[in-house]
Each structure stands twice: as structure tokens, then as C-alpha cells.
Amino acid sequence: MQDKIAELRRHLSPIYDLKAISYLLEWDQSTYMPPGGASARARQVAFLEGLRHERLTDPALGRLLEELHAYEETLPYDSEDASLIRVTRRDHERAVRVPAPFVAEAYGHFAQTYQAWMEARPANDFETVRPYLEKSLDFSRRYAEFFPESEHVADPLIAEYDYGMTASAVSKVFAELHAELVPLVKVVTNQGEADDSCLRQRFPESTQWDFALEVIQRLGYDLRRGRQDKSPHPFTTVFSIGDVRITIRVRERDLGEALFGAIHEAGHALYEQGVEEGLEGTPLAEGTSAGVHESQSRLWENIVGRSQPFWRFFYPPLQKLFPEQLGKVSLDTFYRALNKVQRSPIRTEADELTYNLHVMIRFDLELQLLEGKLAVRDLPEAWRERYRADLGIVPPDDRDGVLQDLHWYWGFVGGAFQGYTLGNIQSALFLEAALREHPEIVGEMEEGEFATLLSWLQEKIYRHGRKFTADDLIERITGGPLRIGPYMDYLRDKYGALYGV
Amino acid sequence: MQDKIAELRRHLSPIYDLKAISYLLEWDQSTYMPPGGASARARQVAFLEGLRHERLTDPALGRLLEELHAYEETLPYDSEDASLIRVTRRDHERAVRVPAPFVAEAYGHFAQTYQAWMEARPANDFETVRPYLEKSLDFSRRYAEFFPESEHVADPLIAEYDYGMTASAVSKVFAELHAELVPLVKVVTNQGEADDSCLRQRFPESTQWDFALEVIQRLGYDLRRGRQDKSPHPFTTVFSIGDVRITIRVRERDLGEALFGAIHEAGHALYEQGVEEGLEGTPLAEGTSAGVHESQSRLWENIVGRSQPFWRFFYPPLQKLFPEQLGKVSLDTFYRALNKVQRSPIRTEADELTYNLHVMIRFDLELQLLEGKLAVRDLPEAWRERYRADLGIVPPDDRDGVLQDLHWYWGFVGGAFQGYTLGNIQSALFLEAALREHPEIVGEMEEGEFATLLSWLQEKIYRHGRKFTADDLIERITGGPLRIGPYMDYLRDKYGALYGV
Numbered sequence A, B: 001m002q003d004k005i006a007e008l009r010r011h012l013s014p015i016y017d018l019k020a021i022s023y024l025l026e027w028d029q030s031t032y033m034p035p036g037g038a039s040a041r042a043r044q045v046a047f048l049e050g051l052r053h054e055r056l057t058d059p060a061l062g063r064l065l066e067e068l069h070a071y072e073e074t075l076p077y078d079s080e081d082a083s084l085i086r087v088t089r090r091d092h093e094r095a096v097r098v099p100a101p102f103v104a105e106a107y108g109h110f111a112q113t114y115q116a117w118m119e120a121r122p123a124n125d126f127e128t129v130r131p132y133l134e135k136s137l138d139f140s141r142r143y144a145e146f147f148p149e150s151e152h153v154a155d156p157l158i159a160e161y162d163y164g165m166t167a168s169a170v171s172k173v174f175a176e177l178h179a180e181l182v183p184l185v186k187v188v189t190n191q192g193e194a195d196d197s198c199l200r201q202r203f204p205e206s207t208q209w210d211f212a213l214e215v216i217q218r219l220g221y222d223l224r225r226g227r228q229d230k231s232p233h234p235f236t237t238v239f240s241i242g243d244v245r246i247t248i249r250v251r252e253r254d255l256g257e258a259l260f261g262a263i264h265e266a267g268h269a270l271y272e273q274g275v276e277e278g279l280e281g282t283p284l285a286e287g288t289s290a291g292v293h294e295s296q297s298r299l300w301e302n303i304v305g306r307s308q309p310f311w312r313f314f315y316p317p318l319q320k321l322f323p324e325q326l327g328k329v330s331l332d333t334f335y336r337a338l339n340k341v342q343r344s345p346i347r348t349e350a351d352e353l354t355y356n357l358h359v360m361i362r363f364d365l366e367l368q369l370l371e372g373k374l375a376v377r378d379l380p381e382a383w384r385e386r387y388r389a390d391l392g393i394v395p396p397d398d399r400d401g402v403l404q405d406l407h408w409y410w411g412f413v414g415g416a417f418q419g420y421t422l423g424n425i426q427s428a429l430f431l432e433a434a435l436r437e438h439p440e441i442v443g444e445m446e447e448g449e450f451a452t453l454l455s456w457l458q459e460k461i462y463r464h465g466r467k468f469t470a471d472d473l474i475e476r477i478t479g480g481p482l483r484i485g486p487y488m489d490y491l492r493d494k495y496g497a498l499y500g501v
Helices: A002-031 A035-056 A059-067 A069-073 A080-097 A100-120 A126-145 A155-161 A167-189 A205-219 A255-273 A290-304 A308-321 A331-338 A352-371 A376-391 A418-437 A440-446 A451-460 A470-478 A485-499 B002-031 B035-056 B059-067 B069-073 B080-097 B100-120 B126-145 B155-161 B167-189 B205-219 B255-273 B290-304 B308-321 B331-338 B352-371 B376-391 B418-437 B440-446 B451-460 B470-478 B485-499
Strands: A228-230 A235-240 A243-248 B228-230 B236-240 B243-248
Touching: A002 A035, A002 A059, A002 A080, A002 A228, A002 A235, A002 A243, A002 B002, A002 B035, A035 A080, A035 A100, A035 B002, A035 B236, A035 B243, A059 A069, A059 A080, A069 A080, A100 A126, A126 A155, A126 A352, A126 A376, A155 A167, A155 A418, A167 A352, A167 A376, A167 A418, A167 A485, A205 A228, A205 A255, A205 A308, A235 A255, A235 B035, A243 A255, A243 B035, A255 A290, A255 A451, A290 A418, A290 A451, A290 A470, A308 A331, A308 A440, A352 A376, A352 A418, A352 A485, A418 A440, A418 A451, A418 A470, A418 A485, A440 A451, A451 A470, B002 B035, B002 B059, B002 B080, B002 B228, B002 B236, B002 B243, B035 B080, B035 B100, B059 B069, B059 B080, B069 B080, B100 B126, B126 B155, B126 B352, B126 B376, B155 B167, B155 B418, B167 B352, B167 B376, B167 B418, B167 B485, B205 B228, B205 B255, B205 B308, B236 B255, B243 B255, B255 B290, B255 B451, B290 B418, B290 B451, B290 B470, B308 B331, B308 B440, B352 B376, B352 B418, B352 B485, B418 B440, B418 B451, B418 B470, B418 B485, B440 B451, B451 B470
Parallel strands: A228 A243, B228 B243
Antiparallel strands: A235 A243, B236 B243
């Protein structure tokens, strides 16, 4: 059967590369491409995506997978060959459901929608983008119809990001979390706001840039296999296991922007750099789900990067870099500033505690849109109502309301948000398990050492790529299913201490 | 027939894009890619090249071209449709001669050769790279055998770069030029060396970078459709007519490196930015030959960029940028330094006058290699002999001798050098014609204005892309064939005045 496996890998390698090449084209578009390159670039990305879809849905691949079925049954679930066959089959079977012309039409529409949103957002003009969003919603429902066995219209969309999750499973977890989080946010925000003015001074951009780069290298991000560039929206991208890049943005008057952006993206990048080399060129060579990916970016950004032990090590060198700005600011004041809780309208700027409320609002609203219970024209008002109810504030306008995130304006409506909060929940589950095995991790952080934590994550999560689903990983690591307990314990401990509640 | 033309364009657009995408991968590799990305990148470029060759040799394309033959005959030579059919047929017919496995095998070997050369050059180790070069030479001859109608073994290789030229035609022109150039170089270098120490001071890199960028924008390089980055070897690359980028390198102790590198590459880039937009996505959307391309880079770099009128405008602002270094250096001293003639071993650092001697040595040696009259093992000695005979110097070692240029170590042996000197000859031909129609060009240069020259070049050369061959262009512009007279007149006038001979 090894020749069949070799044949499978030969078929899969170009599919992997076509995706990687598309990613490079998109990375370049976000970092260095001059404006004149835009129209050809859109054509080139669409062409590559078409080629990829063609090869992924090739009936020859289907036949090969059939021929490998009996062999697969003889192998343990966690063997590389079995995983390769299983995950390839999953991708192939999902892709063949969706006709190529539909994909081309939908992605053509999304490209236009993205352009419209780019202009509509700064202009605070939801009306212009509304017809686009209505059409995107229509495409999303038609997409779901290719999976008629689904229980909920959102399920096929959720499966694209968080395979194994469904609308009802997510809703159940989110309801539990919502019930515990809303009162906690109320109690904390009633204590008055922390003072974060120390972060709002002038910090020269190039010093911020260098410090961020130093921190993430210390965490384990390997610059021989990566790099840091600037882009309007930070992201991580993968051209091969040996080339995993991050982008950040820097703001002179916000010390957090570059630094936590870099740590967040480095979390994603550590995951991708940690995939076993032998998986390169296959669909296994990637983080397994949006949720698990986010669990890593949020673990490194928040649980590690906004913790006291972390800053016991990094604050003195930071003070040396910015003696005028931070020389007289105590570690405690700095730590409180980094963890200021505040009801605010923007998701990406939200603190750890309110962040999930933003996500859950979006998730609930997109379910209602997909179910047909909410019309796109009523979306801005529904948005404001939910913000009033959950966060006690109303966004000043649509720009900082319903237009703030690109997710609904560059692809299908549905599936792209739940991963953020699933990731937060998972991050605490994983860390709890790591600390149980290696309680020394906290002490090492105070020394600026992260090798034990990184190796544990690599061994348990990173190296496997997509061999295991999120549920598999959680079961293997914690011995049970996803649960919110450890995450709520973490939040209560941290913010209880910070706000004396 | 318009539907057949549309069908042809639909077939050609992916071929164009596959090449553009390969170029982006290579640009990234030379500018920003971390070392860990190298192996996957080589695989990805090879994969794209395979796809491109497959589509270019597709029998369906051959049939389409046959169906269009009768239509083509009804059209004038210079019509867009006729040119599109003619040039596509040429590319298709040349590509189908060469079997895909041969292409894959040869380019696989070239990739290894390039790696070997990268290590051999700094180590001054020709012996290690010799077997690679022998194999490359073998591939080159086998390549030529696919074109058995050729008069000379080098002709099919020359046609890849300078379609329409042959070994015998090039040799004839080069012999004329050699006969006039060698005595001129002798007379000039007997006058003693000019003093170029003013260029060898410390010039902060970022100021050099900005000045170079300002100069090339003034020449007409459009940054909305281009950008300037750093790479170890300067080059120009095209991802679409709207995205034509250059790379340069900067040396703190050499004011010429960044500036003339930028002007040279901008010359290439002006050509590519000037191609008519309607040609995008077809094989016409590209400079027509290595020679004509080089005629533009050398025209802007040398005839314009190293001229007195040019520096009458640009020297005062340059002095302001570097008051300590240049404040007391007169324009005349500076101009003489820029045009210092010196017998030196390195082609890329050679002055205008000796440059062509370097090129002709390489051209003659590669003909001898291809003809089997010179063995690879005897190449270093043959190299030294020719340098002694033509330039009166012997390179200190192979690193600065036979190993200095990458051309023989990254592809077929043959075809890649003659374009440099053909371009120099053409640059003077073209400029003479431009000045005949627009004598005001010189006066405009003194004002820092280049629009008349640029528009003329755009109208006569750039916009046509590959519609016309080099010979077509020369005939249309000068009314006759390629001749060395205007180039020798230019050199004699300029260096006669400079060296009082």
C-alpha cells in the first residue's frame, strides 16, 4: 500500500502548494504590493483557487481514497497514514459537494463585497454595503444546501472553521459562558476603571518594533523560518513549515498594539512552525481548527503575555527602552493597565473579560440571519440592542458597530466567529493540563524561559497538525470534553485579584 | 473571428499569470524570504513552471492557432490580433520542440548548479562547480538539438533572449565593435586614471535610498505601479503591467551602487510599465528582447544618468544631502569620477567603455564551449588569456574571474550575454533618432524634465511590448538595420572630451 500512499502524497502536494502560493500572493497584497497591482492580483488568486478546487475534487483522488479504504481500516486512528487518508477524504468529500461554478461565483462576489466594505466602513455607510451582504447571506444559505444532512443551516459553515462543532453544540457552551460572564463583567466594571494612561504615551515605533520582535523570539518564534512585517490588519500566514510569517501594526501612542499583536500572531505562528516536518505537502500540515488556533494565539497573548510572571521578567528591559515614559511607572500599575476592563464597542480592542461577549453577539446574530429570523436591513438595530443588553453600551455609529469586522464582508456569513471564544475556553483547558504536568512553567516565565511550555504544546498539539480534531485533542489532553470551568476559574482568579471582587 | 481571438486570450491569460506568479515567488525569495523557506519555494516554482509549460504546449492551443491562420493572413503585420497570433505561435512552436521531462530534468539540474555556485564562488572553487557546468553545457547542446534547422548550436539559445539574432550575426557586429573599441580603450586608459575618491566616502544608506527613489520617480517610474526593495543582486520583475518592481543594493562607501542600480533597473521598469494595458494577460505584454530591454536600462543609466546635463540638475540637490562629502567637490570632478575608465576584472562594475569587452569575452567563450572547441576544464585558463589580450589585466582568482557571473550557473550555457552589448549599441541608435525628432530633450534634462524622451520611447518602443522584434523596432525607428556607428560616435565624443583624446 506504500505505493498508493506515495501516489496520494504526489496528488496532494500541488494542492498544498497552490494554497501556499495563494497565501503568498495575499501576504504580498497586504504588505508590499503597490495599488496598481490589485486587479491582476485578484485575477491571479482566483485562478489559483480554481486550480486548487479542481485538483481537490478530481475523481482520480476519490478513486485513490476508495482504494485506500481497506488499508485505512487496518491502521490505528492516530497513525500518520490513517490520518492522512481520513483528513484527505473529509476535505475531498466536502469539496465535491460544492460545484466549481458556485465557488467561482461566490468568491467573485466576495471580492466585490470586500471592496464595497473597504469604502463603506470609513464612510459609516451600511446602506451601500447592505445589498452585497444580502447576496453573501444568500450564497451562505445556498452553500449550506449542499449539505442537506445538516441539522442547522450554520453547521456546514461552522465545520469549515471548527470541524466537529455544530450550531447547537456551540450555542450550548456559549449559553453557559454567557450566564457566568455577564454578571462577572458587571461586578468588575462597577469597580471603576483602571488607569492605563501609561500605555498611551509616545513610544517611538522602531523601538516598539524591535522589542516585540525580541519578545516573540524569546517565546520561541524562529526567525530563520519566519519574519515580521507591517500590514493594516495583523495576520499569520504559512508558505511552508519552514516559512511562517506574521504581520503586525504599530501605533506610536499605544504600547499594546504592536506588542500584543506580535505575541498573538506569534502564538499562531508557533503552532504552524511546530507541525511535524514529515506532514509538509499534505492537508495535515496545518493547525487543526480556528478554535485550537485561537487557543494558541490567546494563550500566548493573554494567559502568558498579560500575566504577572511574564512581566516580572520583561518589564525591567522595557523600562530601560522607555525610561522617560515608564521609568516611574511601577510594575503593578503597568500590569493593571495591561488588564484594564472596559465596556467598549470594538471587539479587537476589547479586554480579556468582555472580549467573548463581542464574539457571542456576532455568533447569535449570524445564526438569526442564516435562519431567516433576522433581515439584513434590521441587522444594525439588532446589533445595537444586543450591545445595550450584554455590554451596557451602544456603539456610536455603524462604523464602530456592525461594520467593524471584515468577516461578514469577505466570505460566507457564518462560521468565522465562534472560534475566537472556543479558543479562549480551550486555552485555559490546555494550560491547566500543562501546569498539572509541569508546575515549573510559571517559575520559568519569571526567568523569561518558555521552553517547557512550548515543548509541551508542541508535543501535545502542534506537531500533530490536522491529525486530530479539536475534540480529539481536548479528549486526549484533558480526558474529557470541552468545558468552561477552567476558563472561568482563570478569569475569576485573575480579575478577582485585580479588582478585589 | 473575434470569438476565436477571445478564446485565444482565455487560453493565454493563465500562462501569463503563471509566469507572473513565479516571478513573485522569486522576488520574495530574493528580498524577504527567511532561509527556511528555500526548499518549499524551489518545489513551488518548479510546479508552476511545469503547469505553464503544459498549457503553452497544449495541442488545443496549436489547433486554435491553426484555425486563426487564415484570419491572420488578412491582417497587417502590426495589428494587435496579427501580432498576438504570430508571437503566440512562435512561443508555442518553440515550446513544443522541447519535451516536458527534459525541461524538468534540466531545471532541476540548474537549481542544484546554482546552489553549488553560490558556495563555490566565495570559496574561489571552480573545481567543485565544474561537473555541474559540464552537465549544463550538455543540456544546452541537447536543447539545441531540438532545433536541428539551426545554423549554429548557439542559435536556439540566443533566440530565447534575442529572437531574430544568430551566432553569426552577433559575431559579425561584435567583431566590428571589438576592432574599434580595443584601441579606444587603450588610448583612454593610457591617459591615466580619473580620481573617483569623492564617490568612496561614507554616504548614509537611508539617504542614498531616498535620493535614488526620488531620481527614478523624476525619470517617470510610477510608484503607484511599482516599488523599490533591497536584494543581493538588483533586478526588475513584473507581476502585471500595474505592478513592476525593482530591487537595488546600497553600499555606504559607494555612492554609485544604489543610484545607478536604481536608474538601470528603472530603465527596465519604465519599459514594462509602458506596455499598452490592453496587452495584459498575453505574451505580448513584455519587453521584446534582452537587447532592447538592456538598451533601455543602459540608456537611462548611462546616456542619461551619467551625462553632464543630467547632473547639472541633480548635483546641487545631491550636494545638499551630503554637504560634508560633496560640498567642496565641483560638478566637473564629480562628473569625471562617475565616468572613470579603468581596466578591471568585474563586468558589473565596469565603466561604459570597457563593459562591452567583458561581454564579448563571455560571448566568444560560450560559443567555443558549445562548439566543443573549448572544454569546461580549460575555461578558467581561456578566461585569463582573453582578459590579458583584451583588457590587459588578469583576474586575481576565479572568484573574480570565471565564477563572477551567475548566468552560466543557473541555466543553459549560451544566449544570456550578447543582449548586454546589443543593448548598448541599440541605446545609441534609439537616442540618436529621438534627438533628431526632439533636440529639446537635452535642454529638458538640464531642467530635470524627462517627459519628452519618455513619451517618445513609450510611443516608439514601450507600448508595443513584443508586437515587434528588435529588428522590427530598429528598422521602424532608424529606417535601417542594426549598426554600431552611432554608439561609437557617442563613446568617442564623450570619452574624447573627458580624456582629451
